[in-house]
Amino acid sequence: MNMEVLAGLSRPIIMGVLLGGLYALIALGLSMVFGVMKLINVAHGDLMIFSAYFAYALMTAWGIDPILSLTMGIPLWFGLGFAIQKYVMSRAFGISMEAPLIIAFGISLILQSLAQIIWSPYSRGLTAPYALGGISLGITTVPRTYLLSFIAALVVMLVLREFLRRSYLGKAIVAASQDKRGAELVGINTGRVYAFAFAIAMATTAIAGVFFGLTFPFTPTSGVGFLVIAFGVIIIGGLGSMLGTFIGGIVLGLTQTLSGHFLGAAWQMLFVYLIVFVVLAVRPQGIFGR
Amino acid sequence: MEKDSQETFSDALLRISNVDAFYGTFQALWDVSLVVKPGEIVALIGSNASGKSTLINTISGVIHPARGTIEFDGRDISTLDPFQIVTLGISQVPEGRRIFPEMTVSDNLILGSYNRQARPNRDQNLKRVYEHFPILEERKNQLAKTLSGGEQQMLAIGRGLMSDPKLMLFDEISLGLAPKVTEELYKAVREIRAKGITILLVEQNVRRSLKEADRAYIIKAGHIVLSKNAAECQEEEIRQAYFGVCS
């Protein structure tokens, strides 16, 4: 390979890795819910986008900085997640196998239409003075938002990992995902643990939404695409390991930037979705292989 | 069908009275009554699908009785959730162990003391478990799935001990294990009883369980068919009750 091609690749590669961090952050919430409760929350993407809209509302109404607005967004999303699992999803599980899926769809529809009613179908974005422009990383310059998102992803994932490893509740969440009956017999209130897991997942999703909103424009219907990406991340990276999620994110991020680099911007997302589909098809048993 | 008629122990720790239990529309337990006194080892014997595990799960709250009551320490626990029953002092070492495979041995044990009452005594209980099963301390940072069958069973028992139980339910602890390992496990069971914990033991291995137990119940197809002191059990009547062969 000649040096020019290599040098030209350095930017998309670095951008791909940074983007991968954001994708991993986005996938965290889905991974947690799927890992613990074996539920694919199809409203995941929309919940993330709604967090971006929430921050947008605070930004436009009172000029609150998006990252700062997370002090409100996180507890709100936490509570929302707790309520959804405790009062809606737990009942859905008892109804039928498709019920949680369909209900999540309903929630997705509700969120999309709410967003469209309140903020119209035109695309919006989050802005902050420190998030504008590029930053030099030696070899190349990248948009600041990419770097910020990457750092946020690292921080959140580390915090979450330590929480799951060290605290009683964290361990209980992990245990309940490995053997529900065993967890019950040890004195774990699995219903409450599931609610907490969903709540934590939603909190990370709120964070993901804000950083996503700072990096890219969004519309009420942007959510589905990110559900697919998040799902792709956990299929590629596996469940139960932060490193795996990170790698999954980076694989998709690189796919996007490299295909954009070689084929043009219009092809990026096509390849990303294609890879997700191919991995799904090649590993039909998913991660568990049960 | 033979039953000792004085099932009216007033000092019973666990009293099961006339319990019916269902899996969906299938009735698994029929008018089951059983008593465990404090400090005893009681054996529950029966073949496969006799309802032994169902009974254990009903005590633990995984299944709720459709009829009848379950009293523990004078309190009706028939409608409680499993995690609440653990808090009251009943600990089940489940069939198939149900340990957390991707977590370390020490994490598995620590989770045993999850309920609020047991947490303050955690380190103390952990030491005791390691005394019963030194091999667990050796392997404490290994993932539970890397343990051998016998070690996993020890882990399950140890985990059950961590919740400061008054009553422990052992469901088929010797299943699939070599006799030597089974001996070690039963040695631990004796040690546990010596510490004052009451034990209800479910076993397919009739002779083994009768050796350890004070009293025995035999269950067949969801009915209690025999209830006797272990020492008085004759092989013939056991066989009849177990297999239901009319003589």
Add this chain to the structure above:
Amino acid sequence: MGVERNMKVSINQWRLIVPVVLVVVLAIFPIIGIPLAWLLYLFLFFVYMAMANMWNLLAGYTGLTFLGPAALVGLAGYTLVIVTWNDLPFYLGIIGGGVVAAVFAALMAIPTFRMRGIYFAIGTLVVPEVLRNVFYVWKPIPGDFIGGGAGYMIKGIEGLSLTEFYWLALTIGIVSIIVMRVILRSKLGLGLAAIRDSDRAAASSGVDVFRSKLYAFVIAAFVMGAAGAICFVYQGYIAPVGAFNIRWLMTCLLATVIGGIGTEEGPIVGTIIVVFLHFLLARYGELSLLIQGVILVVIMLLMPGGIVGLIRRKTRDYRSLLQLATRR
């Protein structure tokens, strides 16, 4: 004896006559001056019902939670574009659309049937996303796009009025009902019922699981595609964002769930309500979707069997109550 036999024959004849009469009556609606608004309602009703019926066949009867109707509809629509831009009659485009959708379904089956449960659902969800992006970059007709939306007008439909659209819709609606009736009463239908409960159990009873699913999938795809193409004929225009929109899935889902998933009458009842809602809330724009979402959640929680399920339960309760009351 002779009188009874005559009566029996009569009842069977009625079973055939009533639907035929109904169809004829519906068919002459446009001619006898039924208001346009009603015709429009019925147009949407028949098209959506056809799709919902097929979705129900897959999700309710075969156990295939298929989340990609948008893929089939969109592809059928673009087939229509290609056909009409090549100066072929539009109804060939509709049939072509159905065929292309069916072929695509057969191709999709190969990778997706191996995915179990939720993975199948997400896998089929991804497909429309992929296709939408494909059609952003690929131009089926060489040349420039109309406007900025990467879309195409449908040609060869000038001079068509609501009457013709209505008849097209009526046709596909009836086709979907006939397909349902025939399949469910056939050997294939029995196989599907077995598969819905358990793939493995069905396989061990000698059902060729893959082939049964494939047949159901391909047939459903044809009808869905044709129905979608009819929609685009009415709309006159197609663009990637609308062609592969998740709204196609939402309509099927909502209609089937409200009516009763896994029941034959469910999608019909459900579509009546969905289209009614569509008109009732049309001027409220996005609010109508919001309400549909709320309805979906509420129904799944409170009435998972849908309206038909509720009615069946009530009649069963009533019947057993009646038995109790009249016990000899």
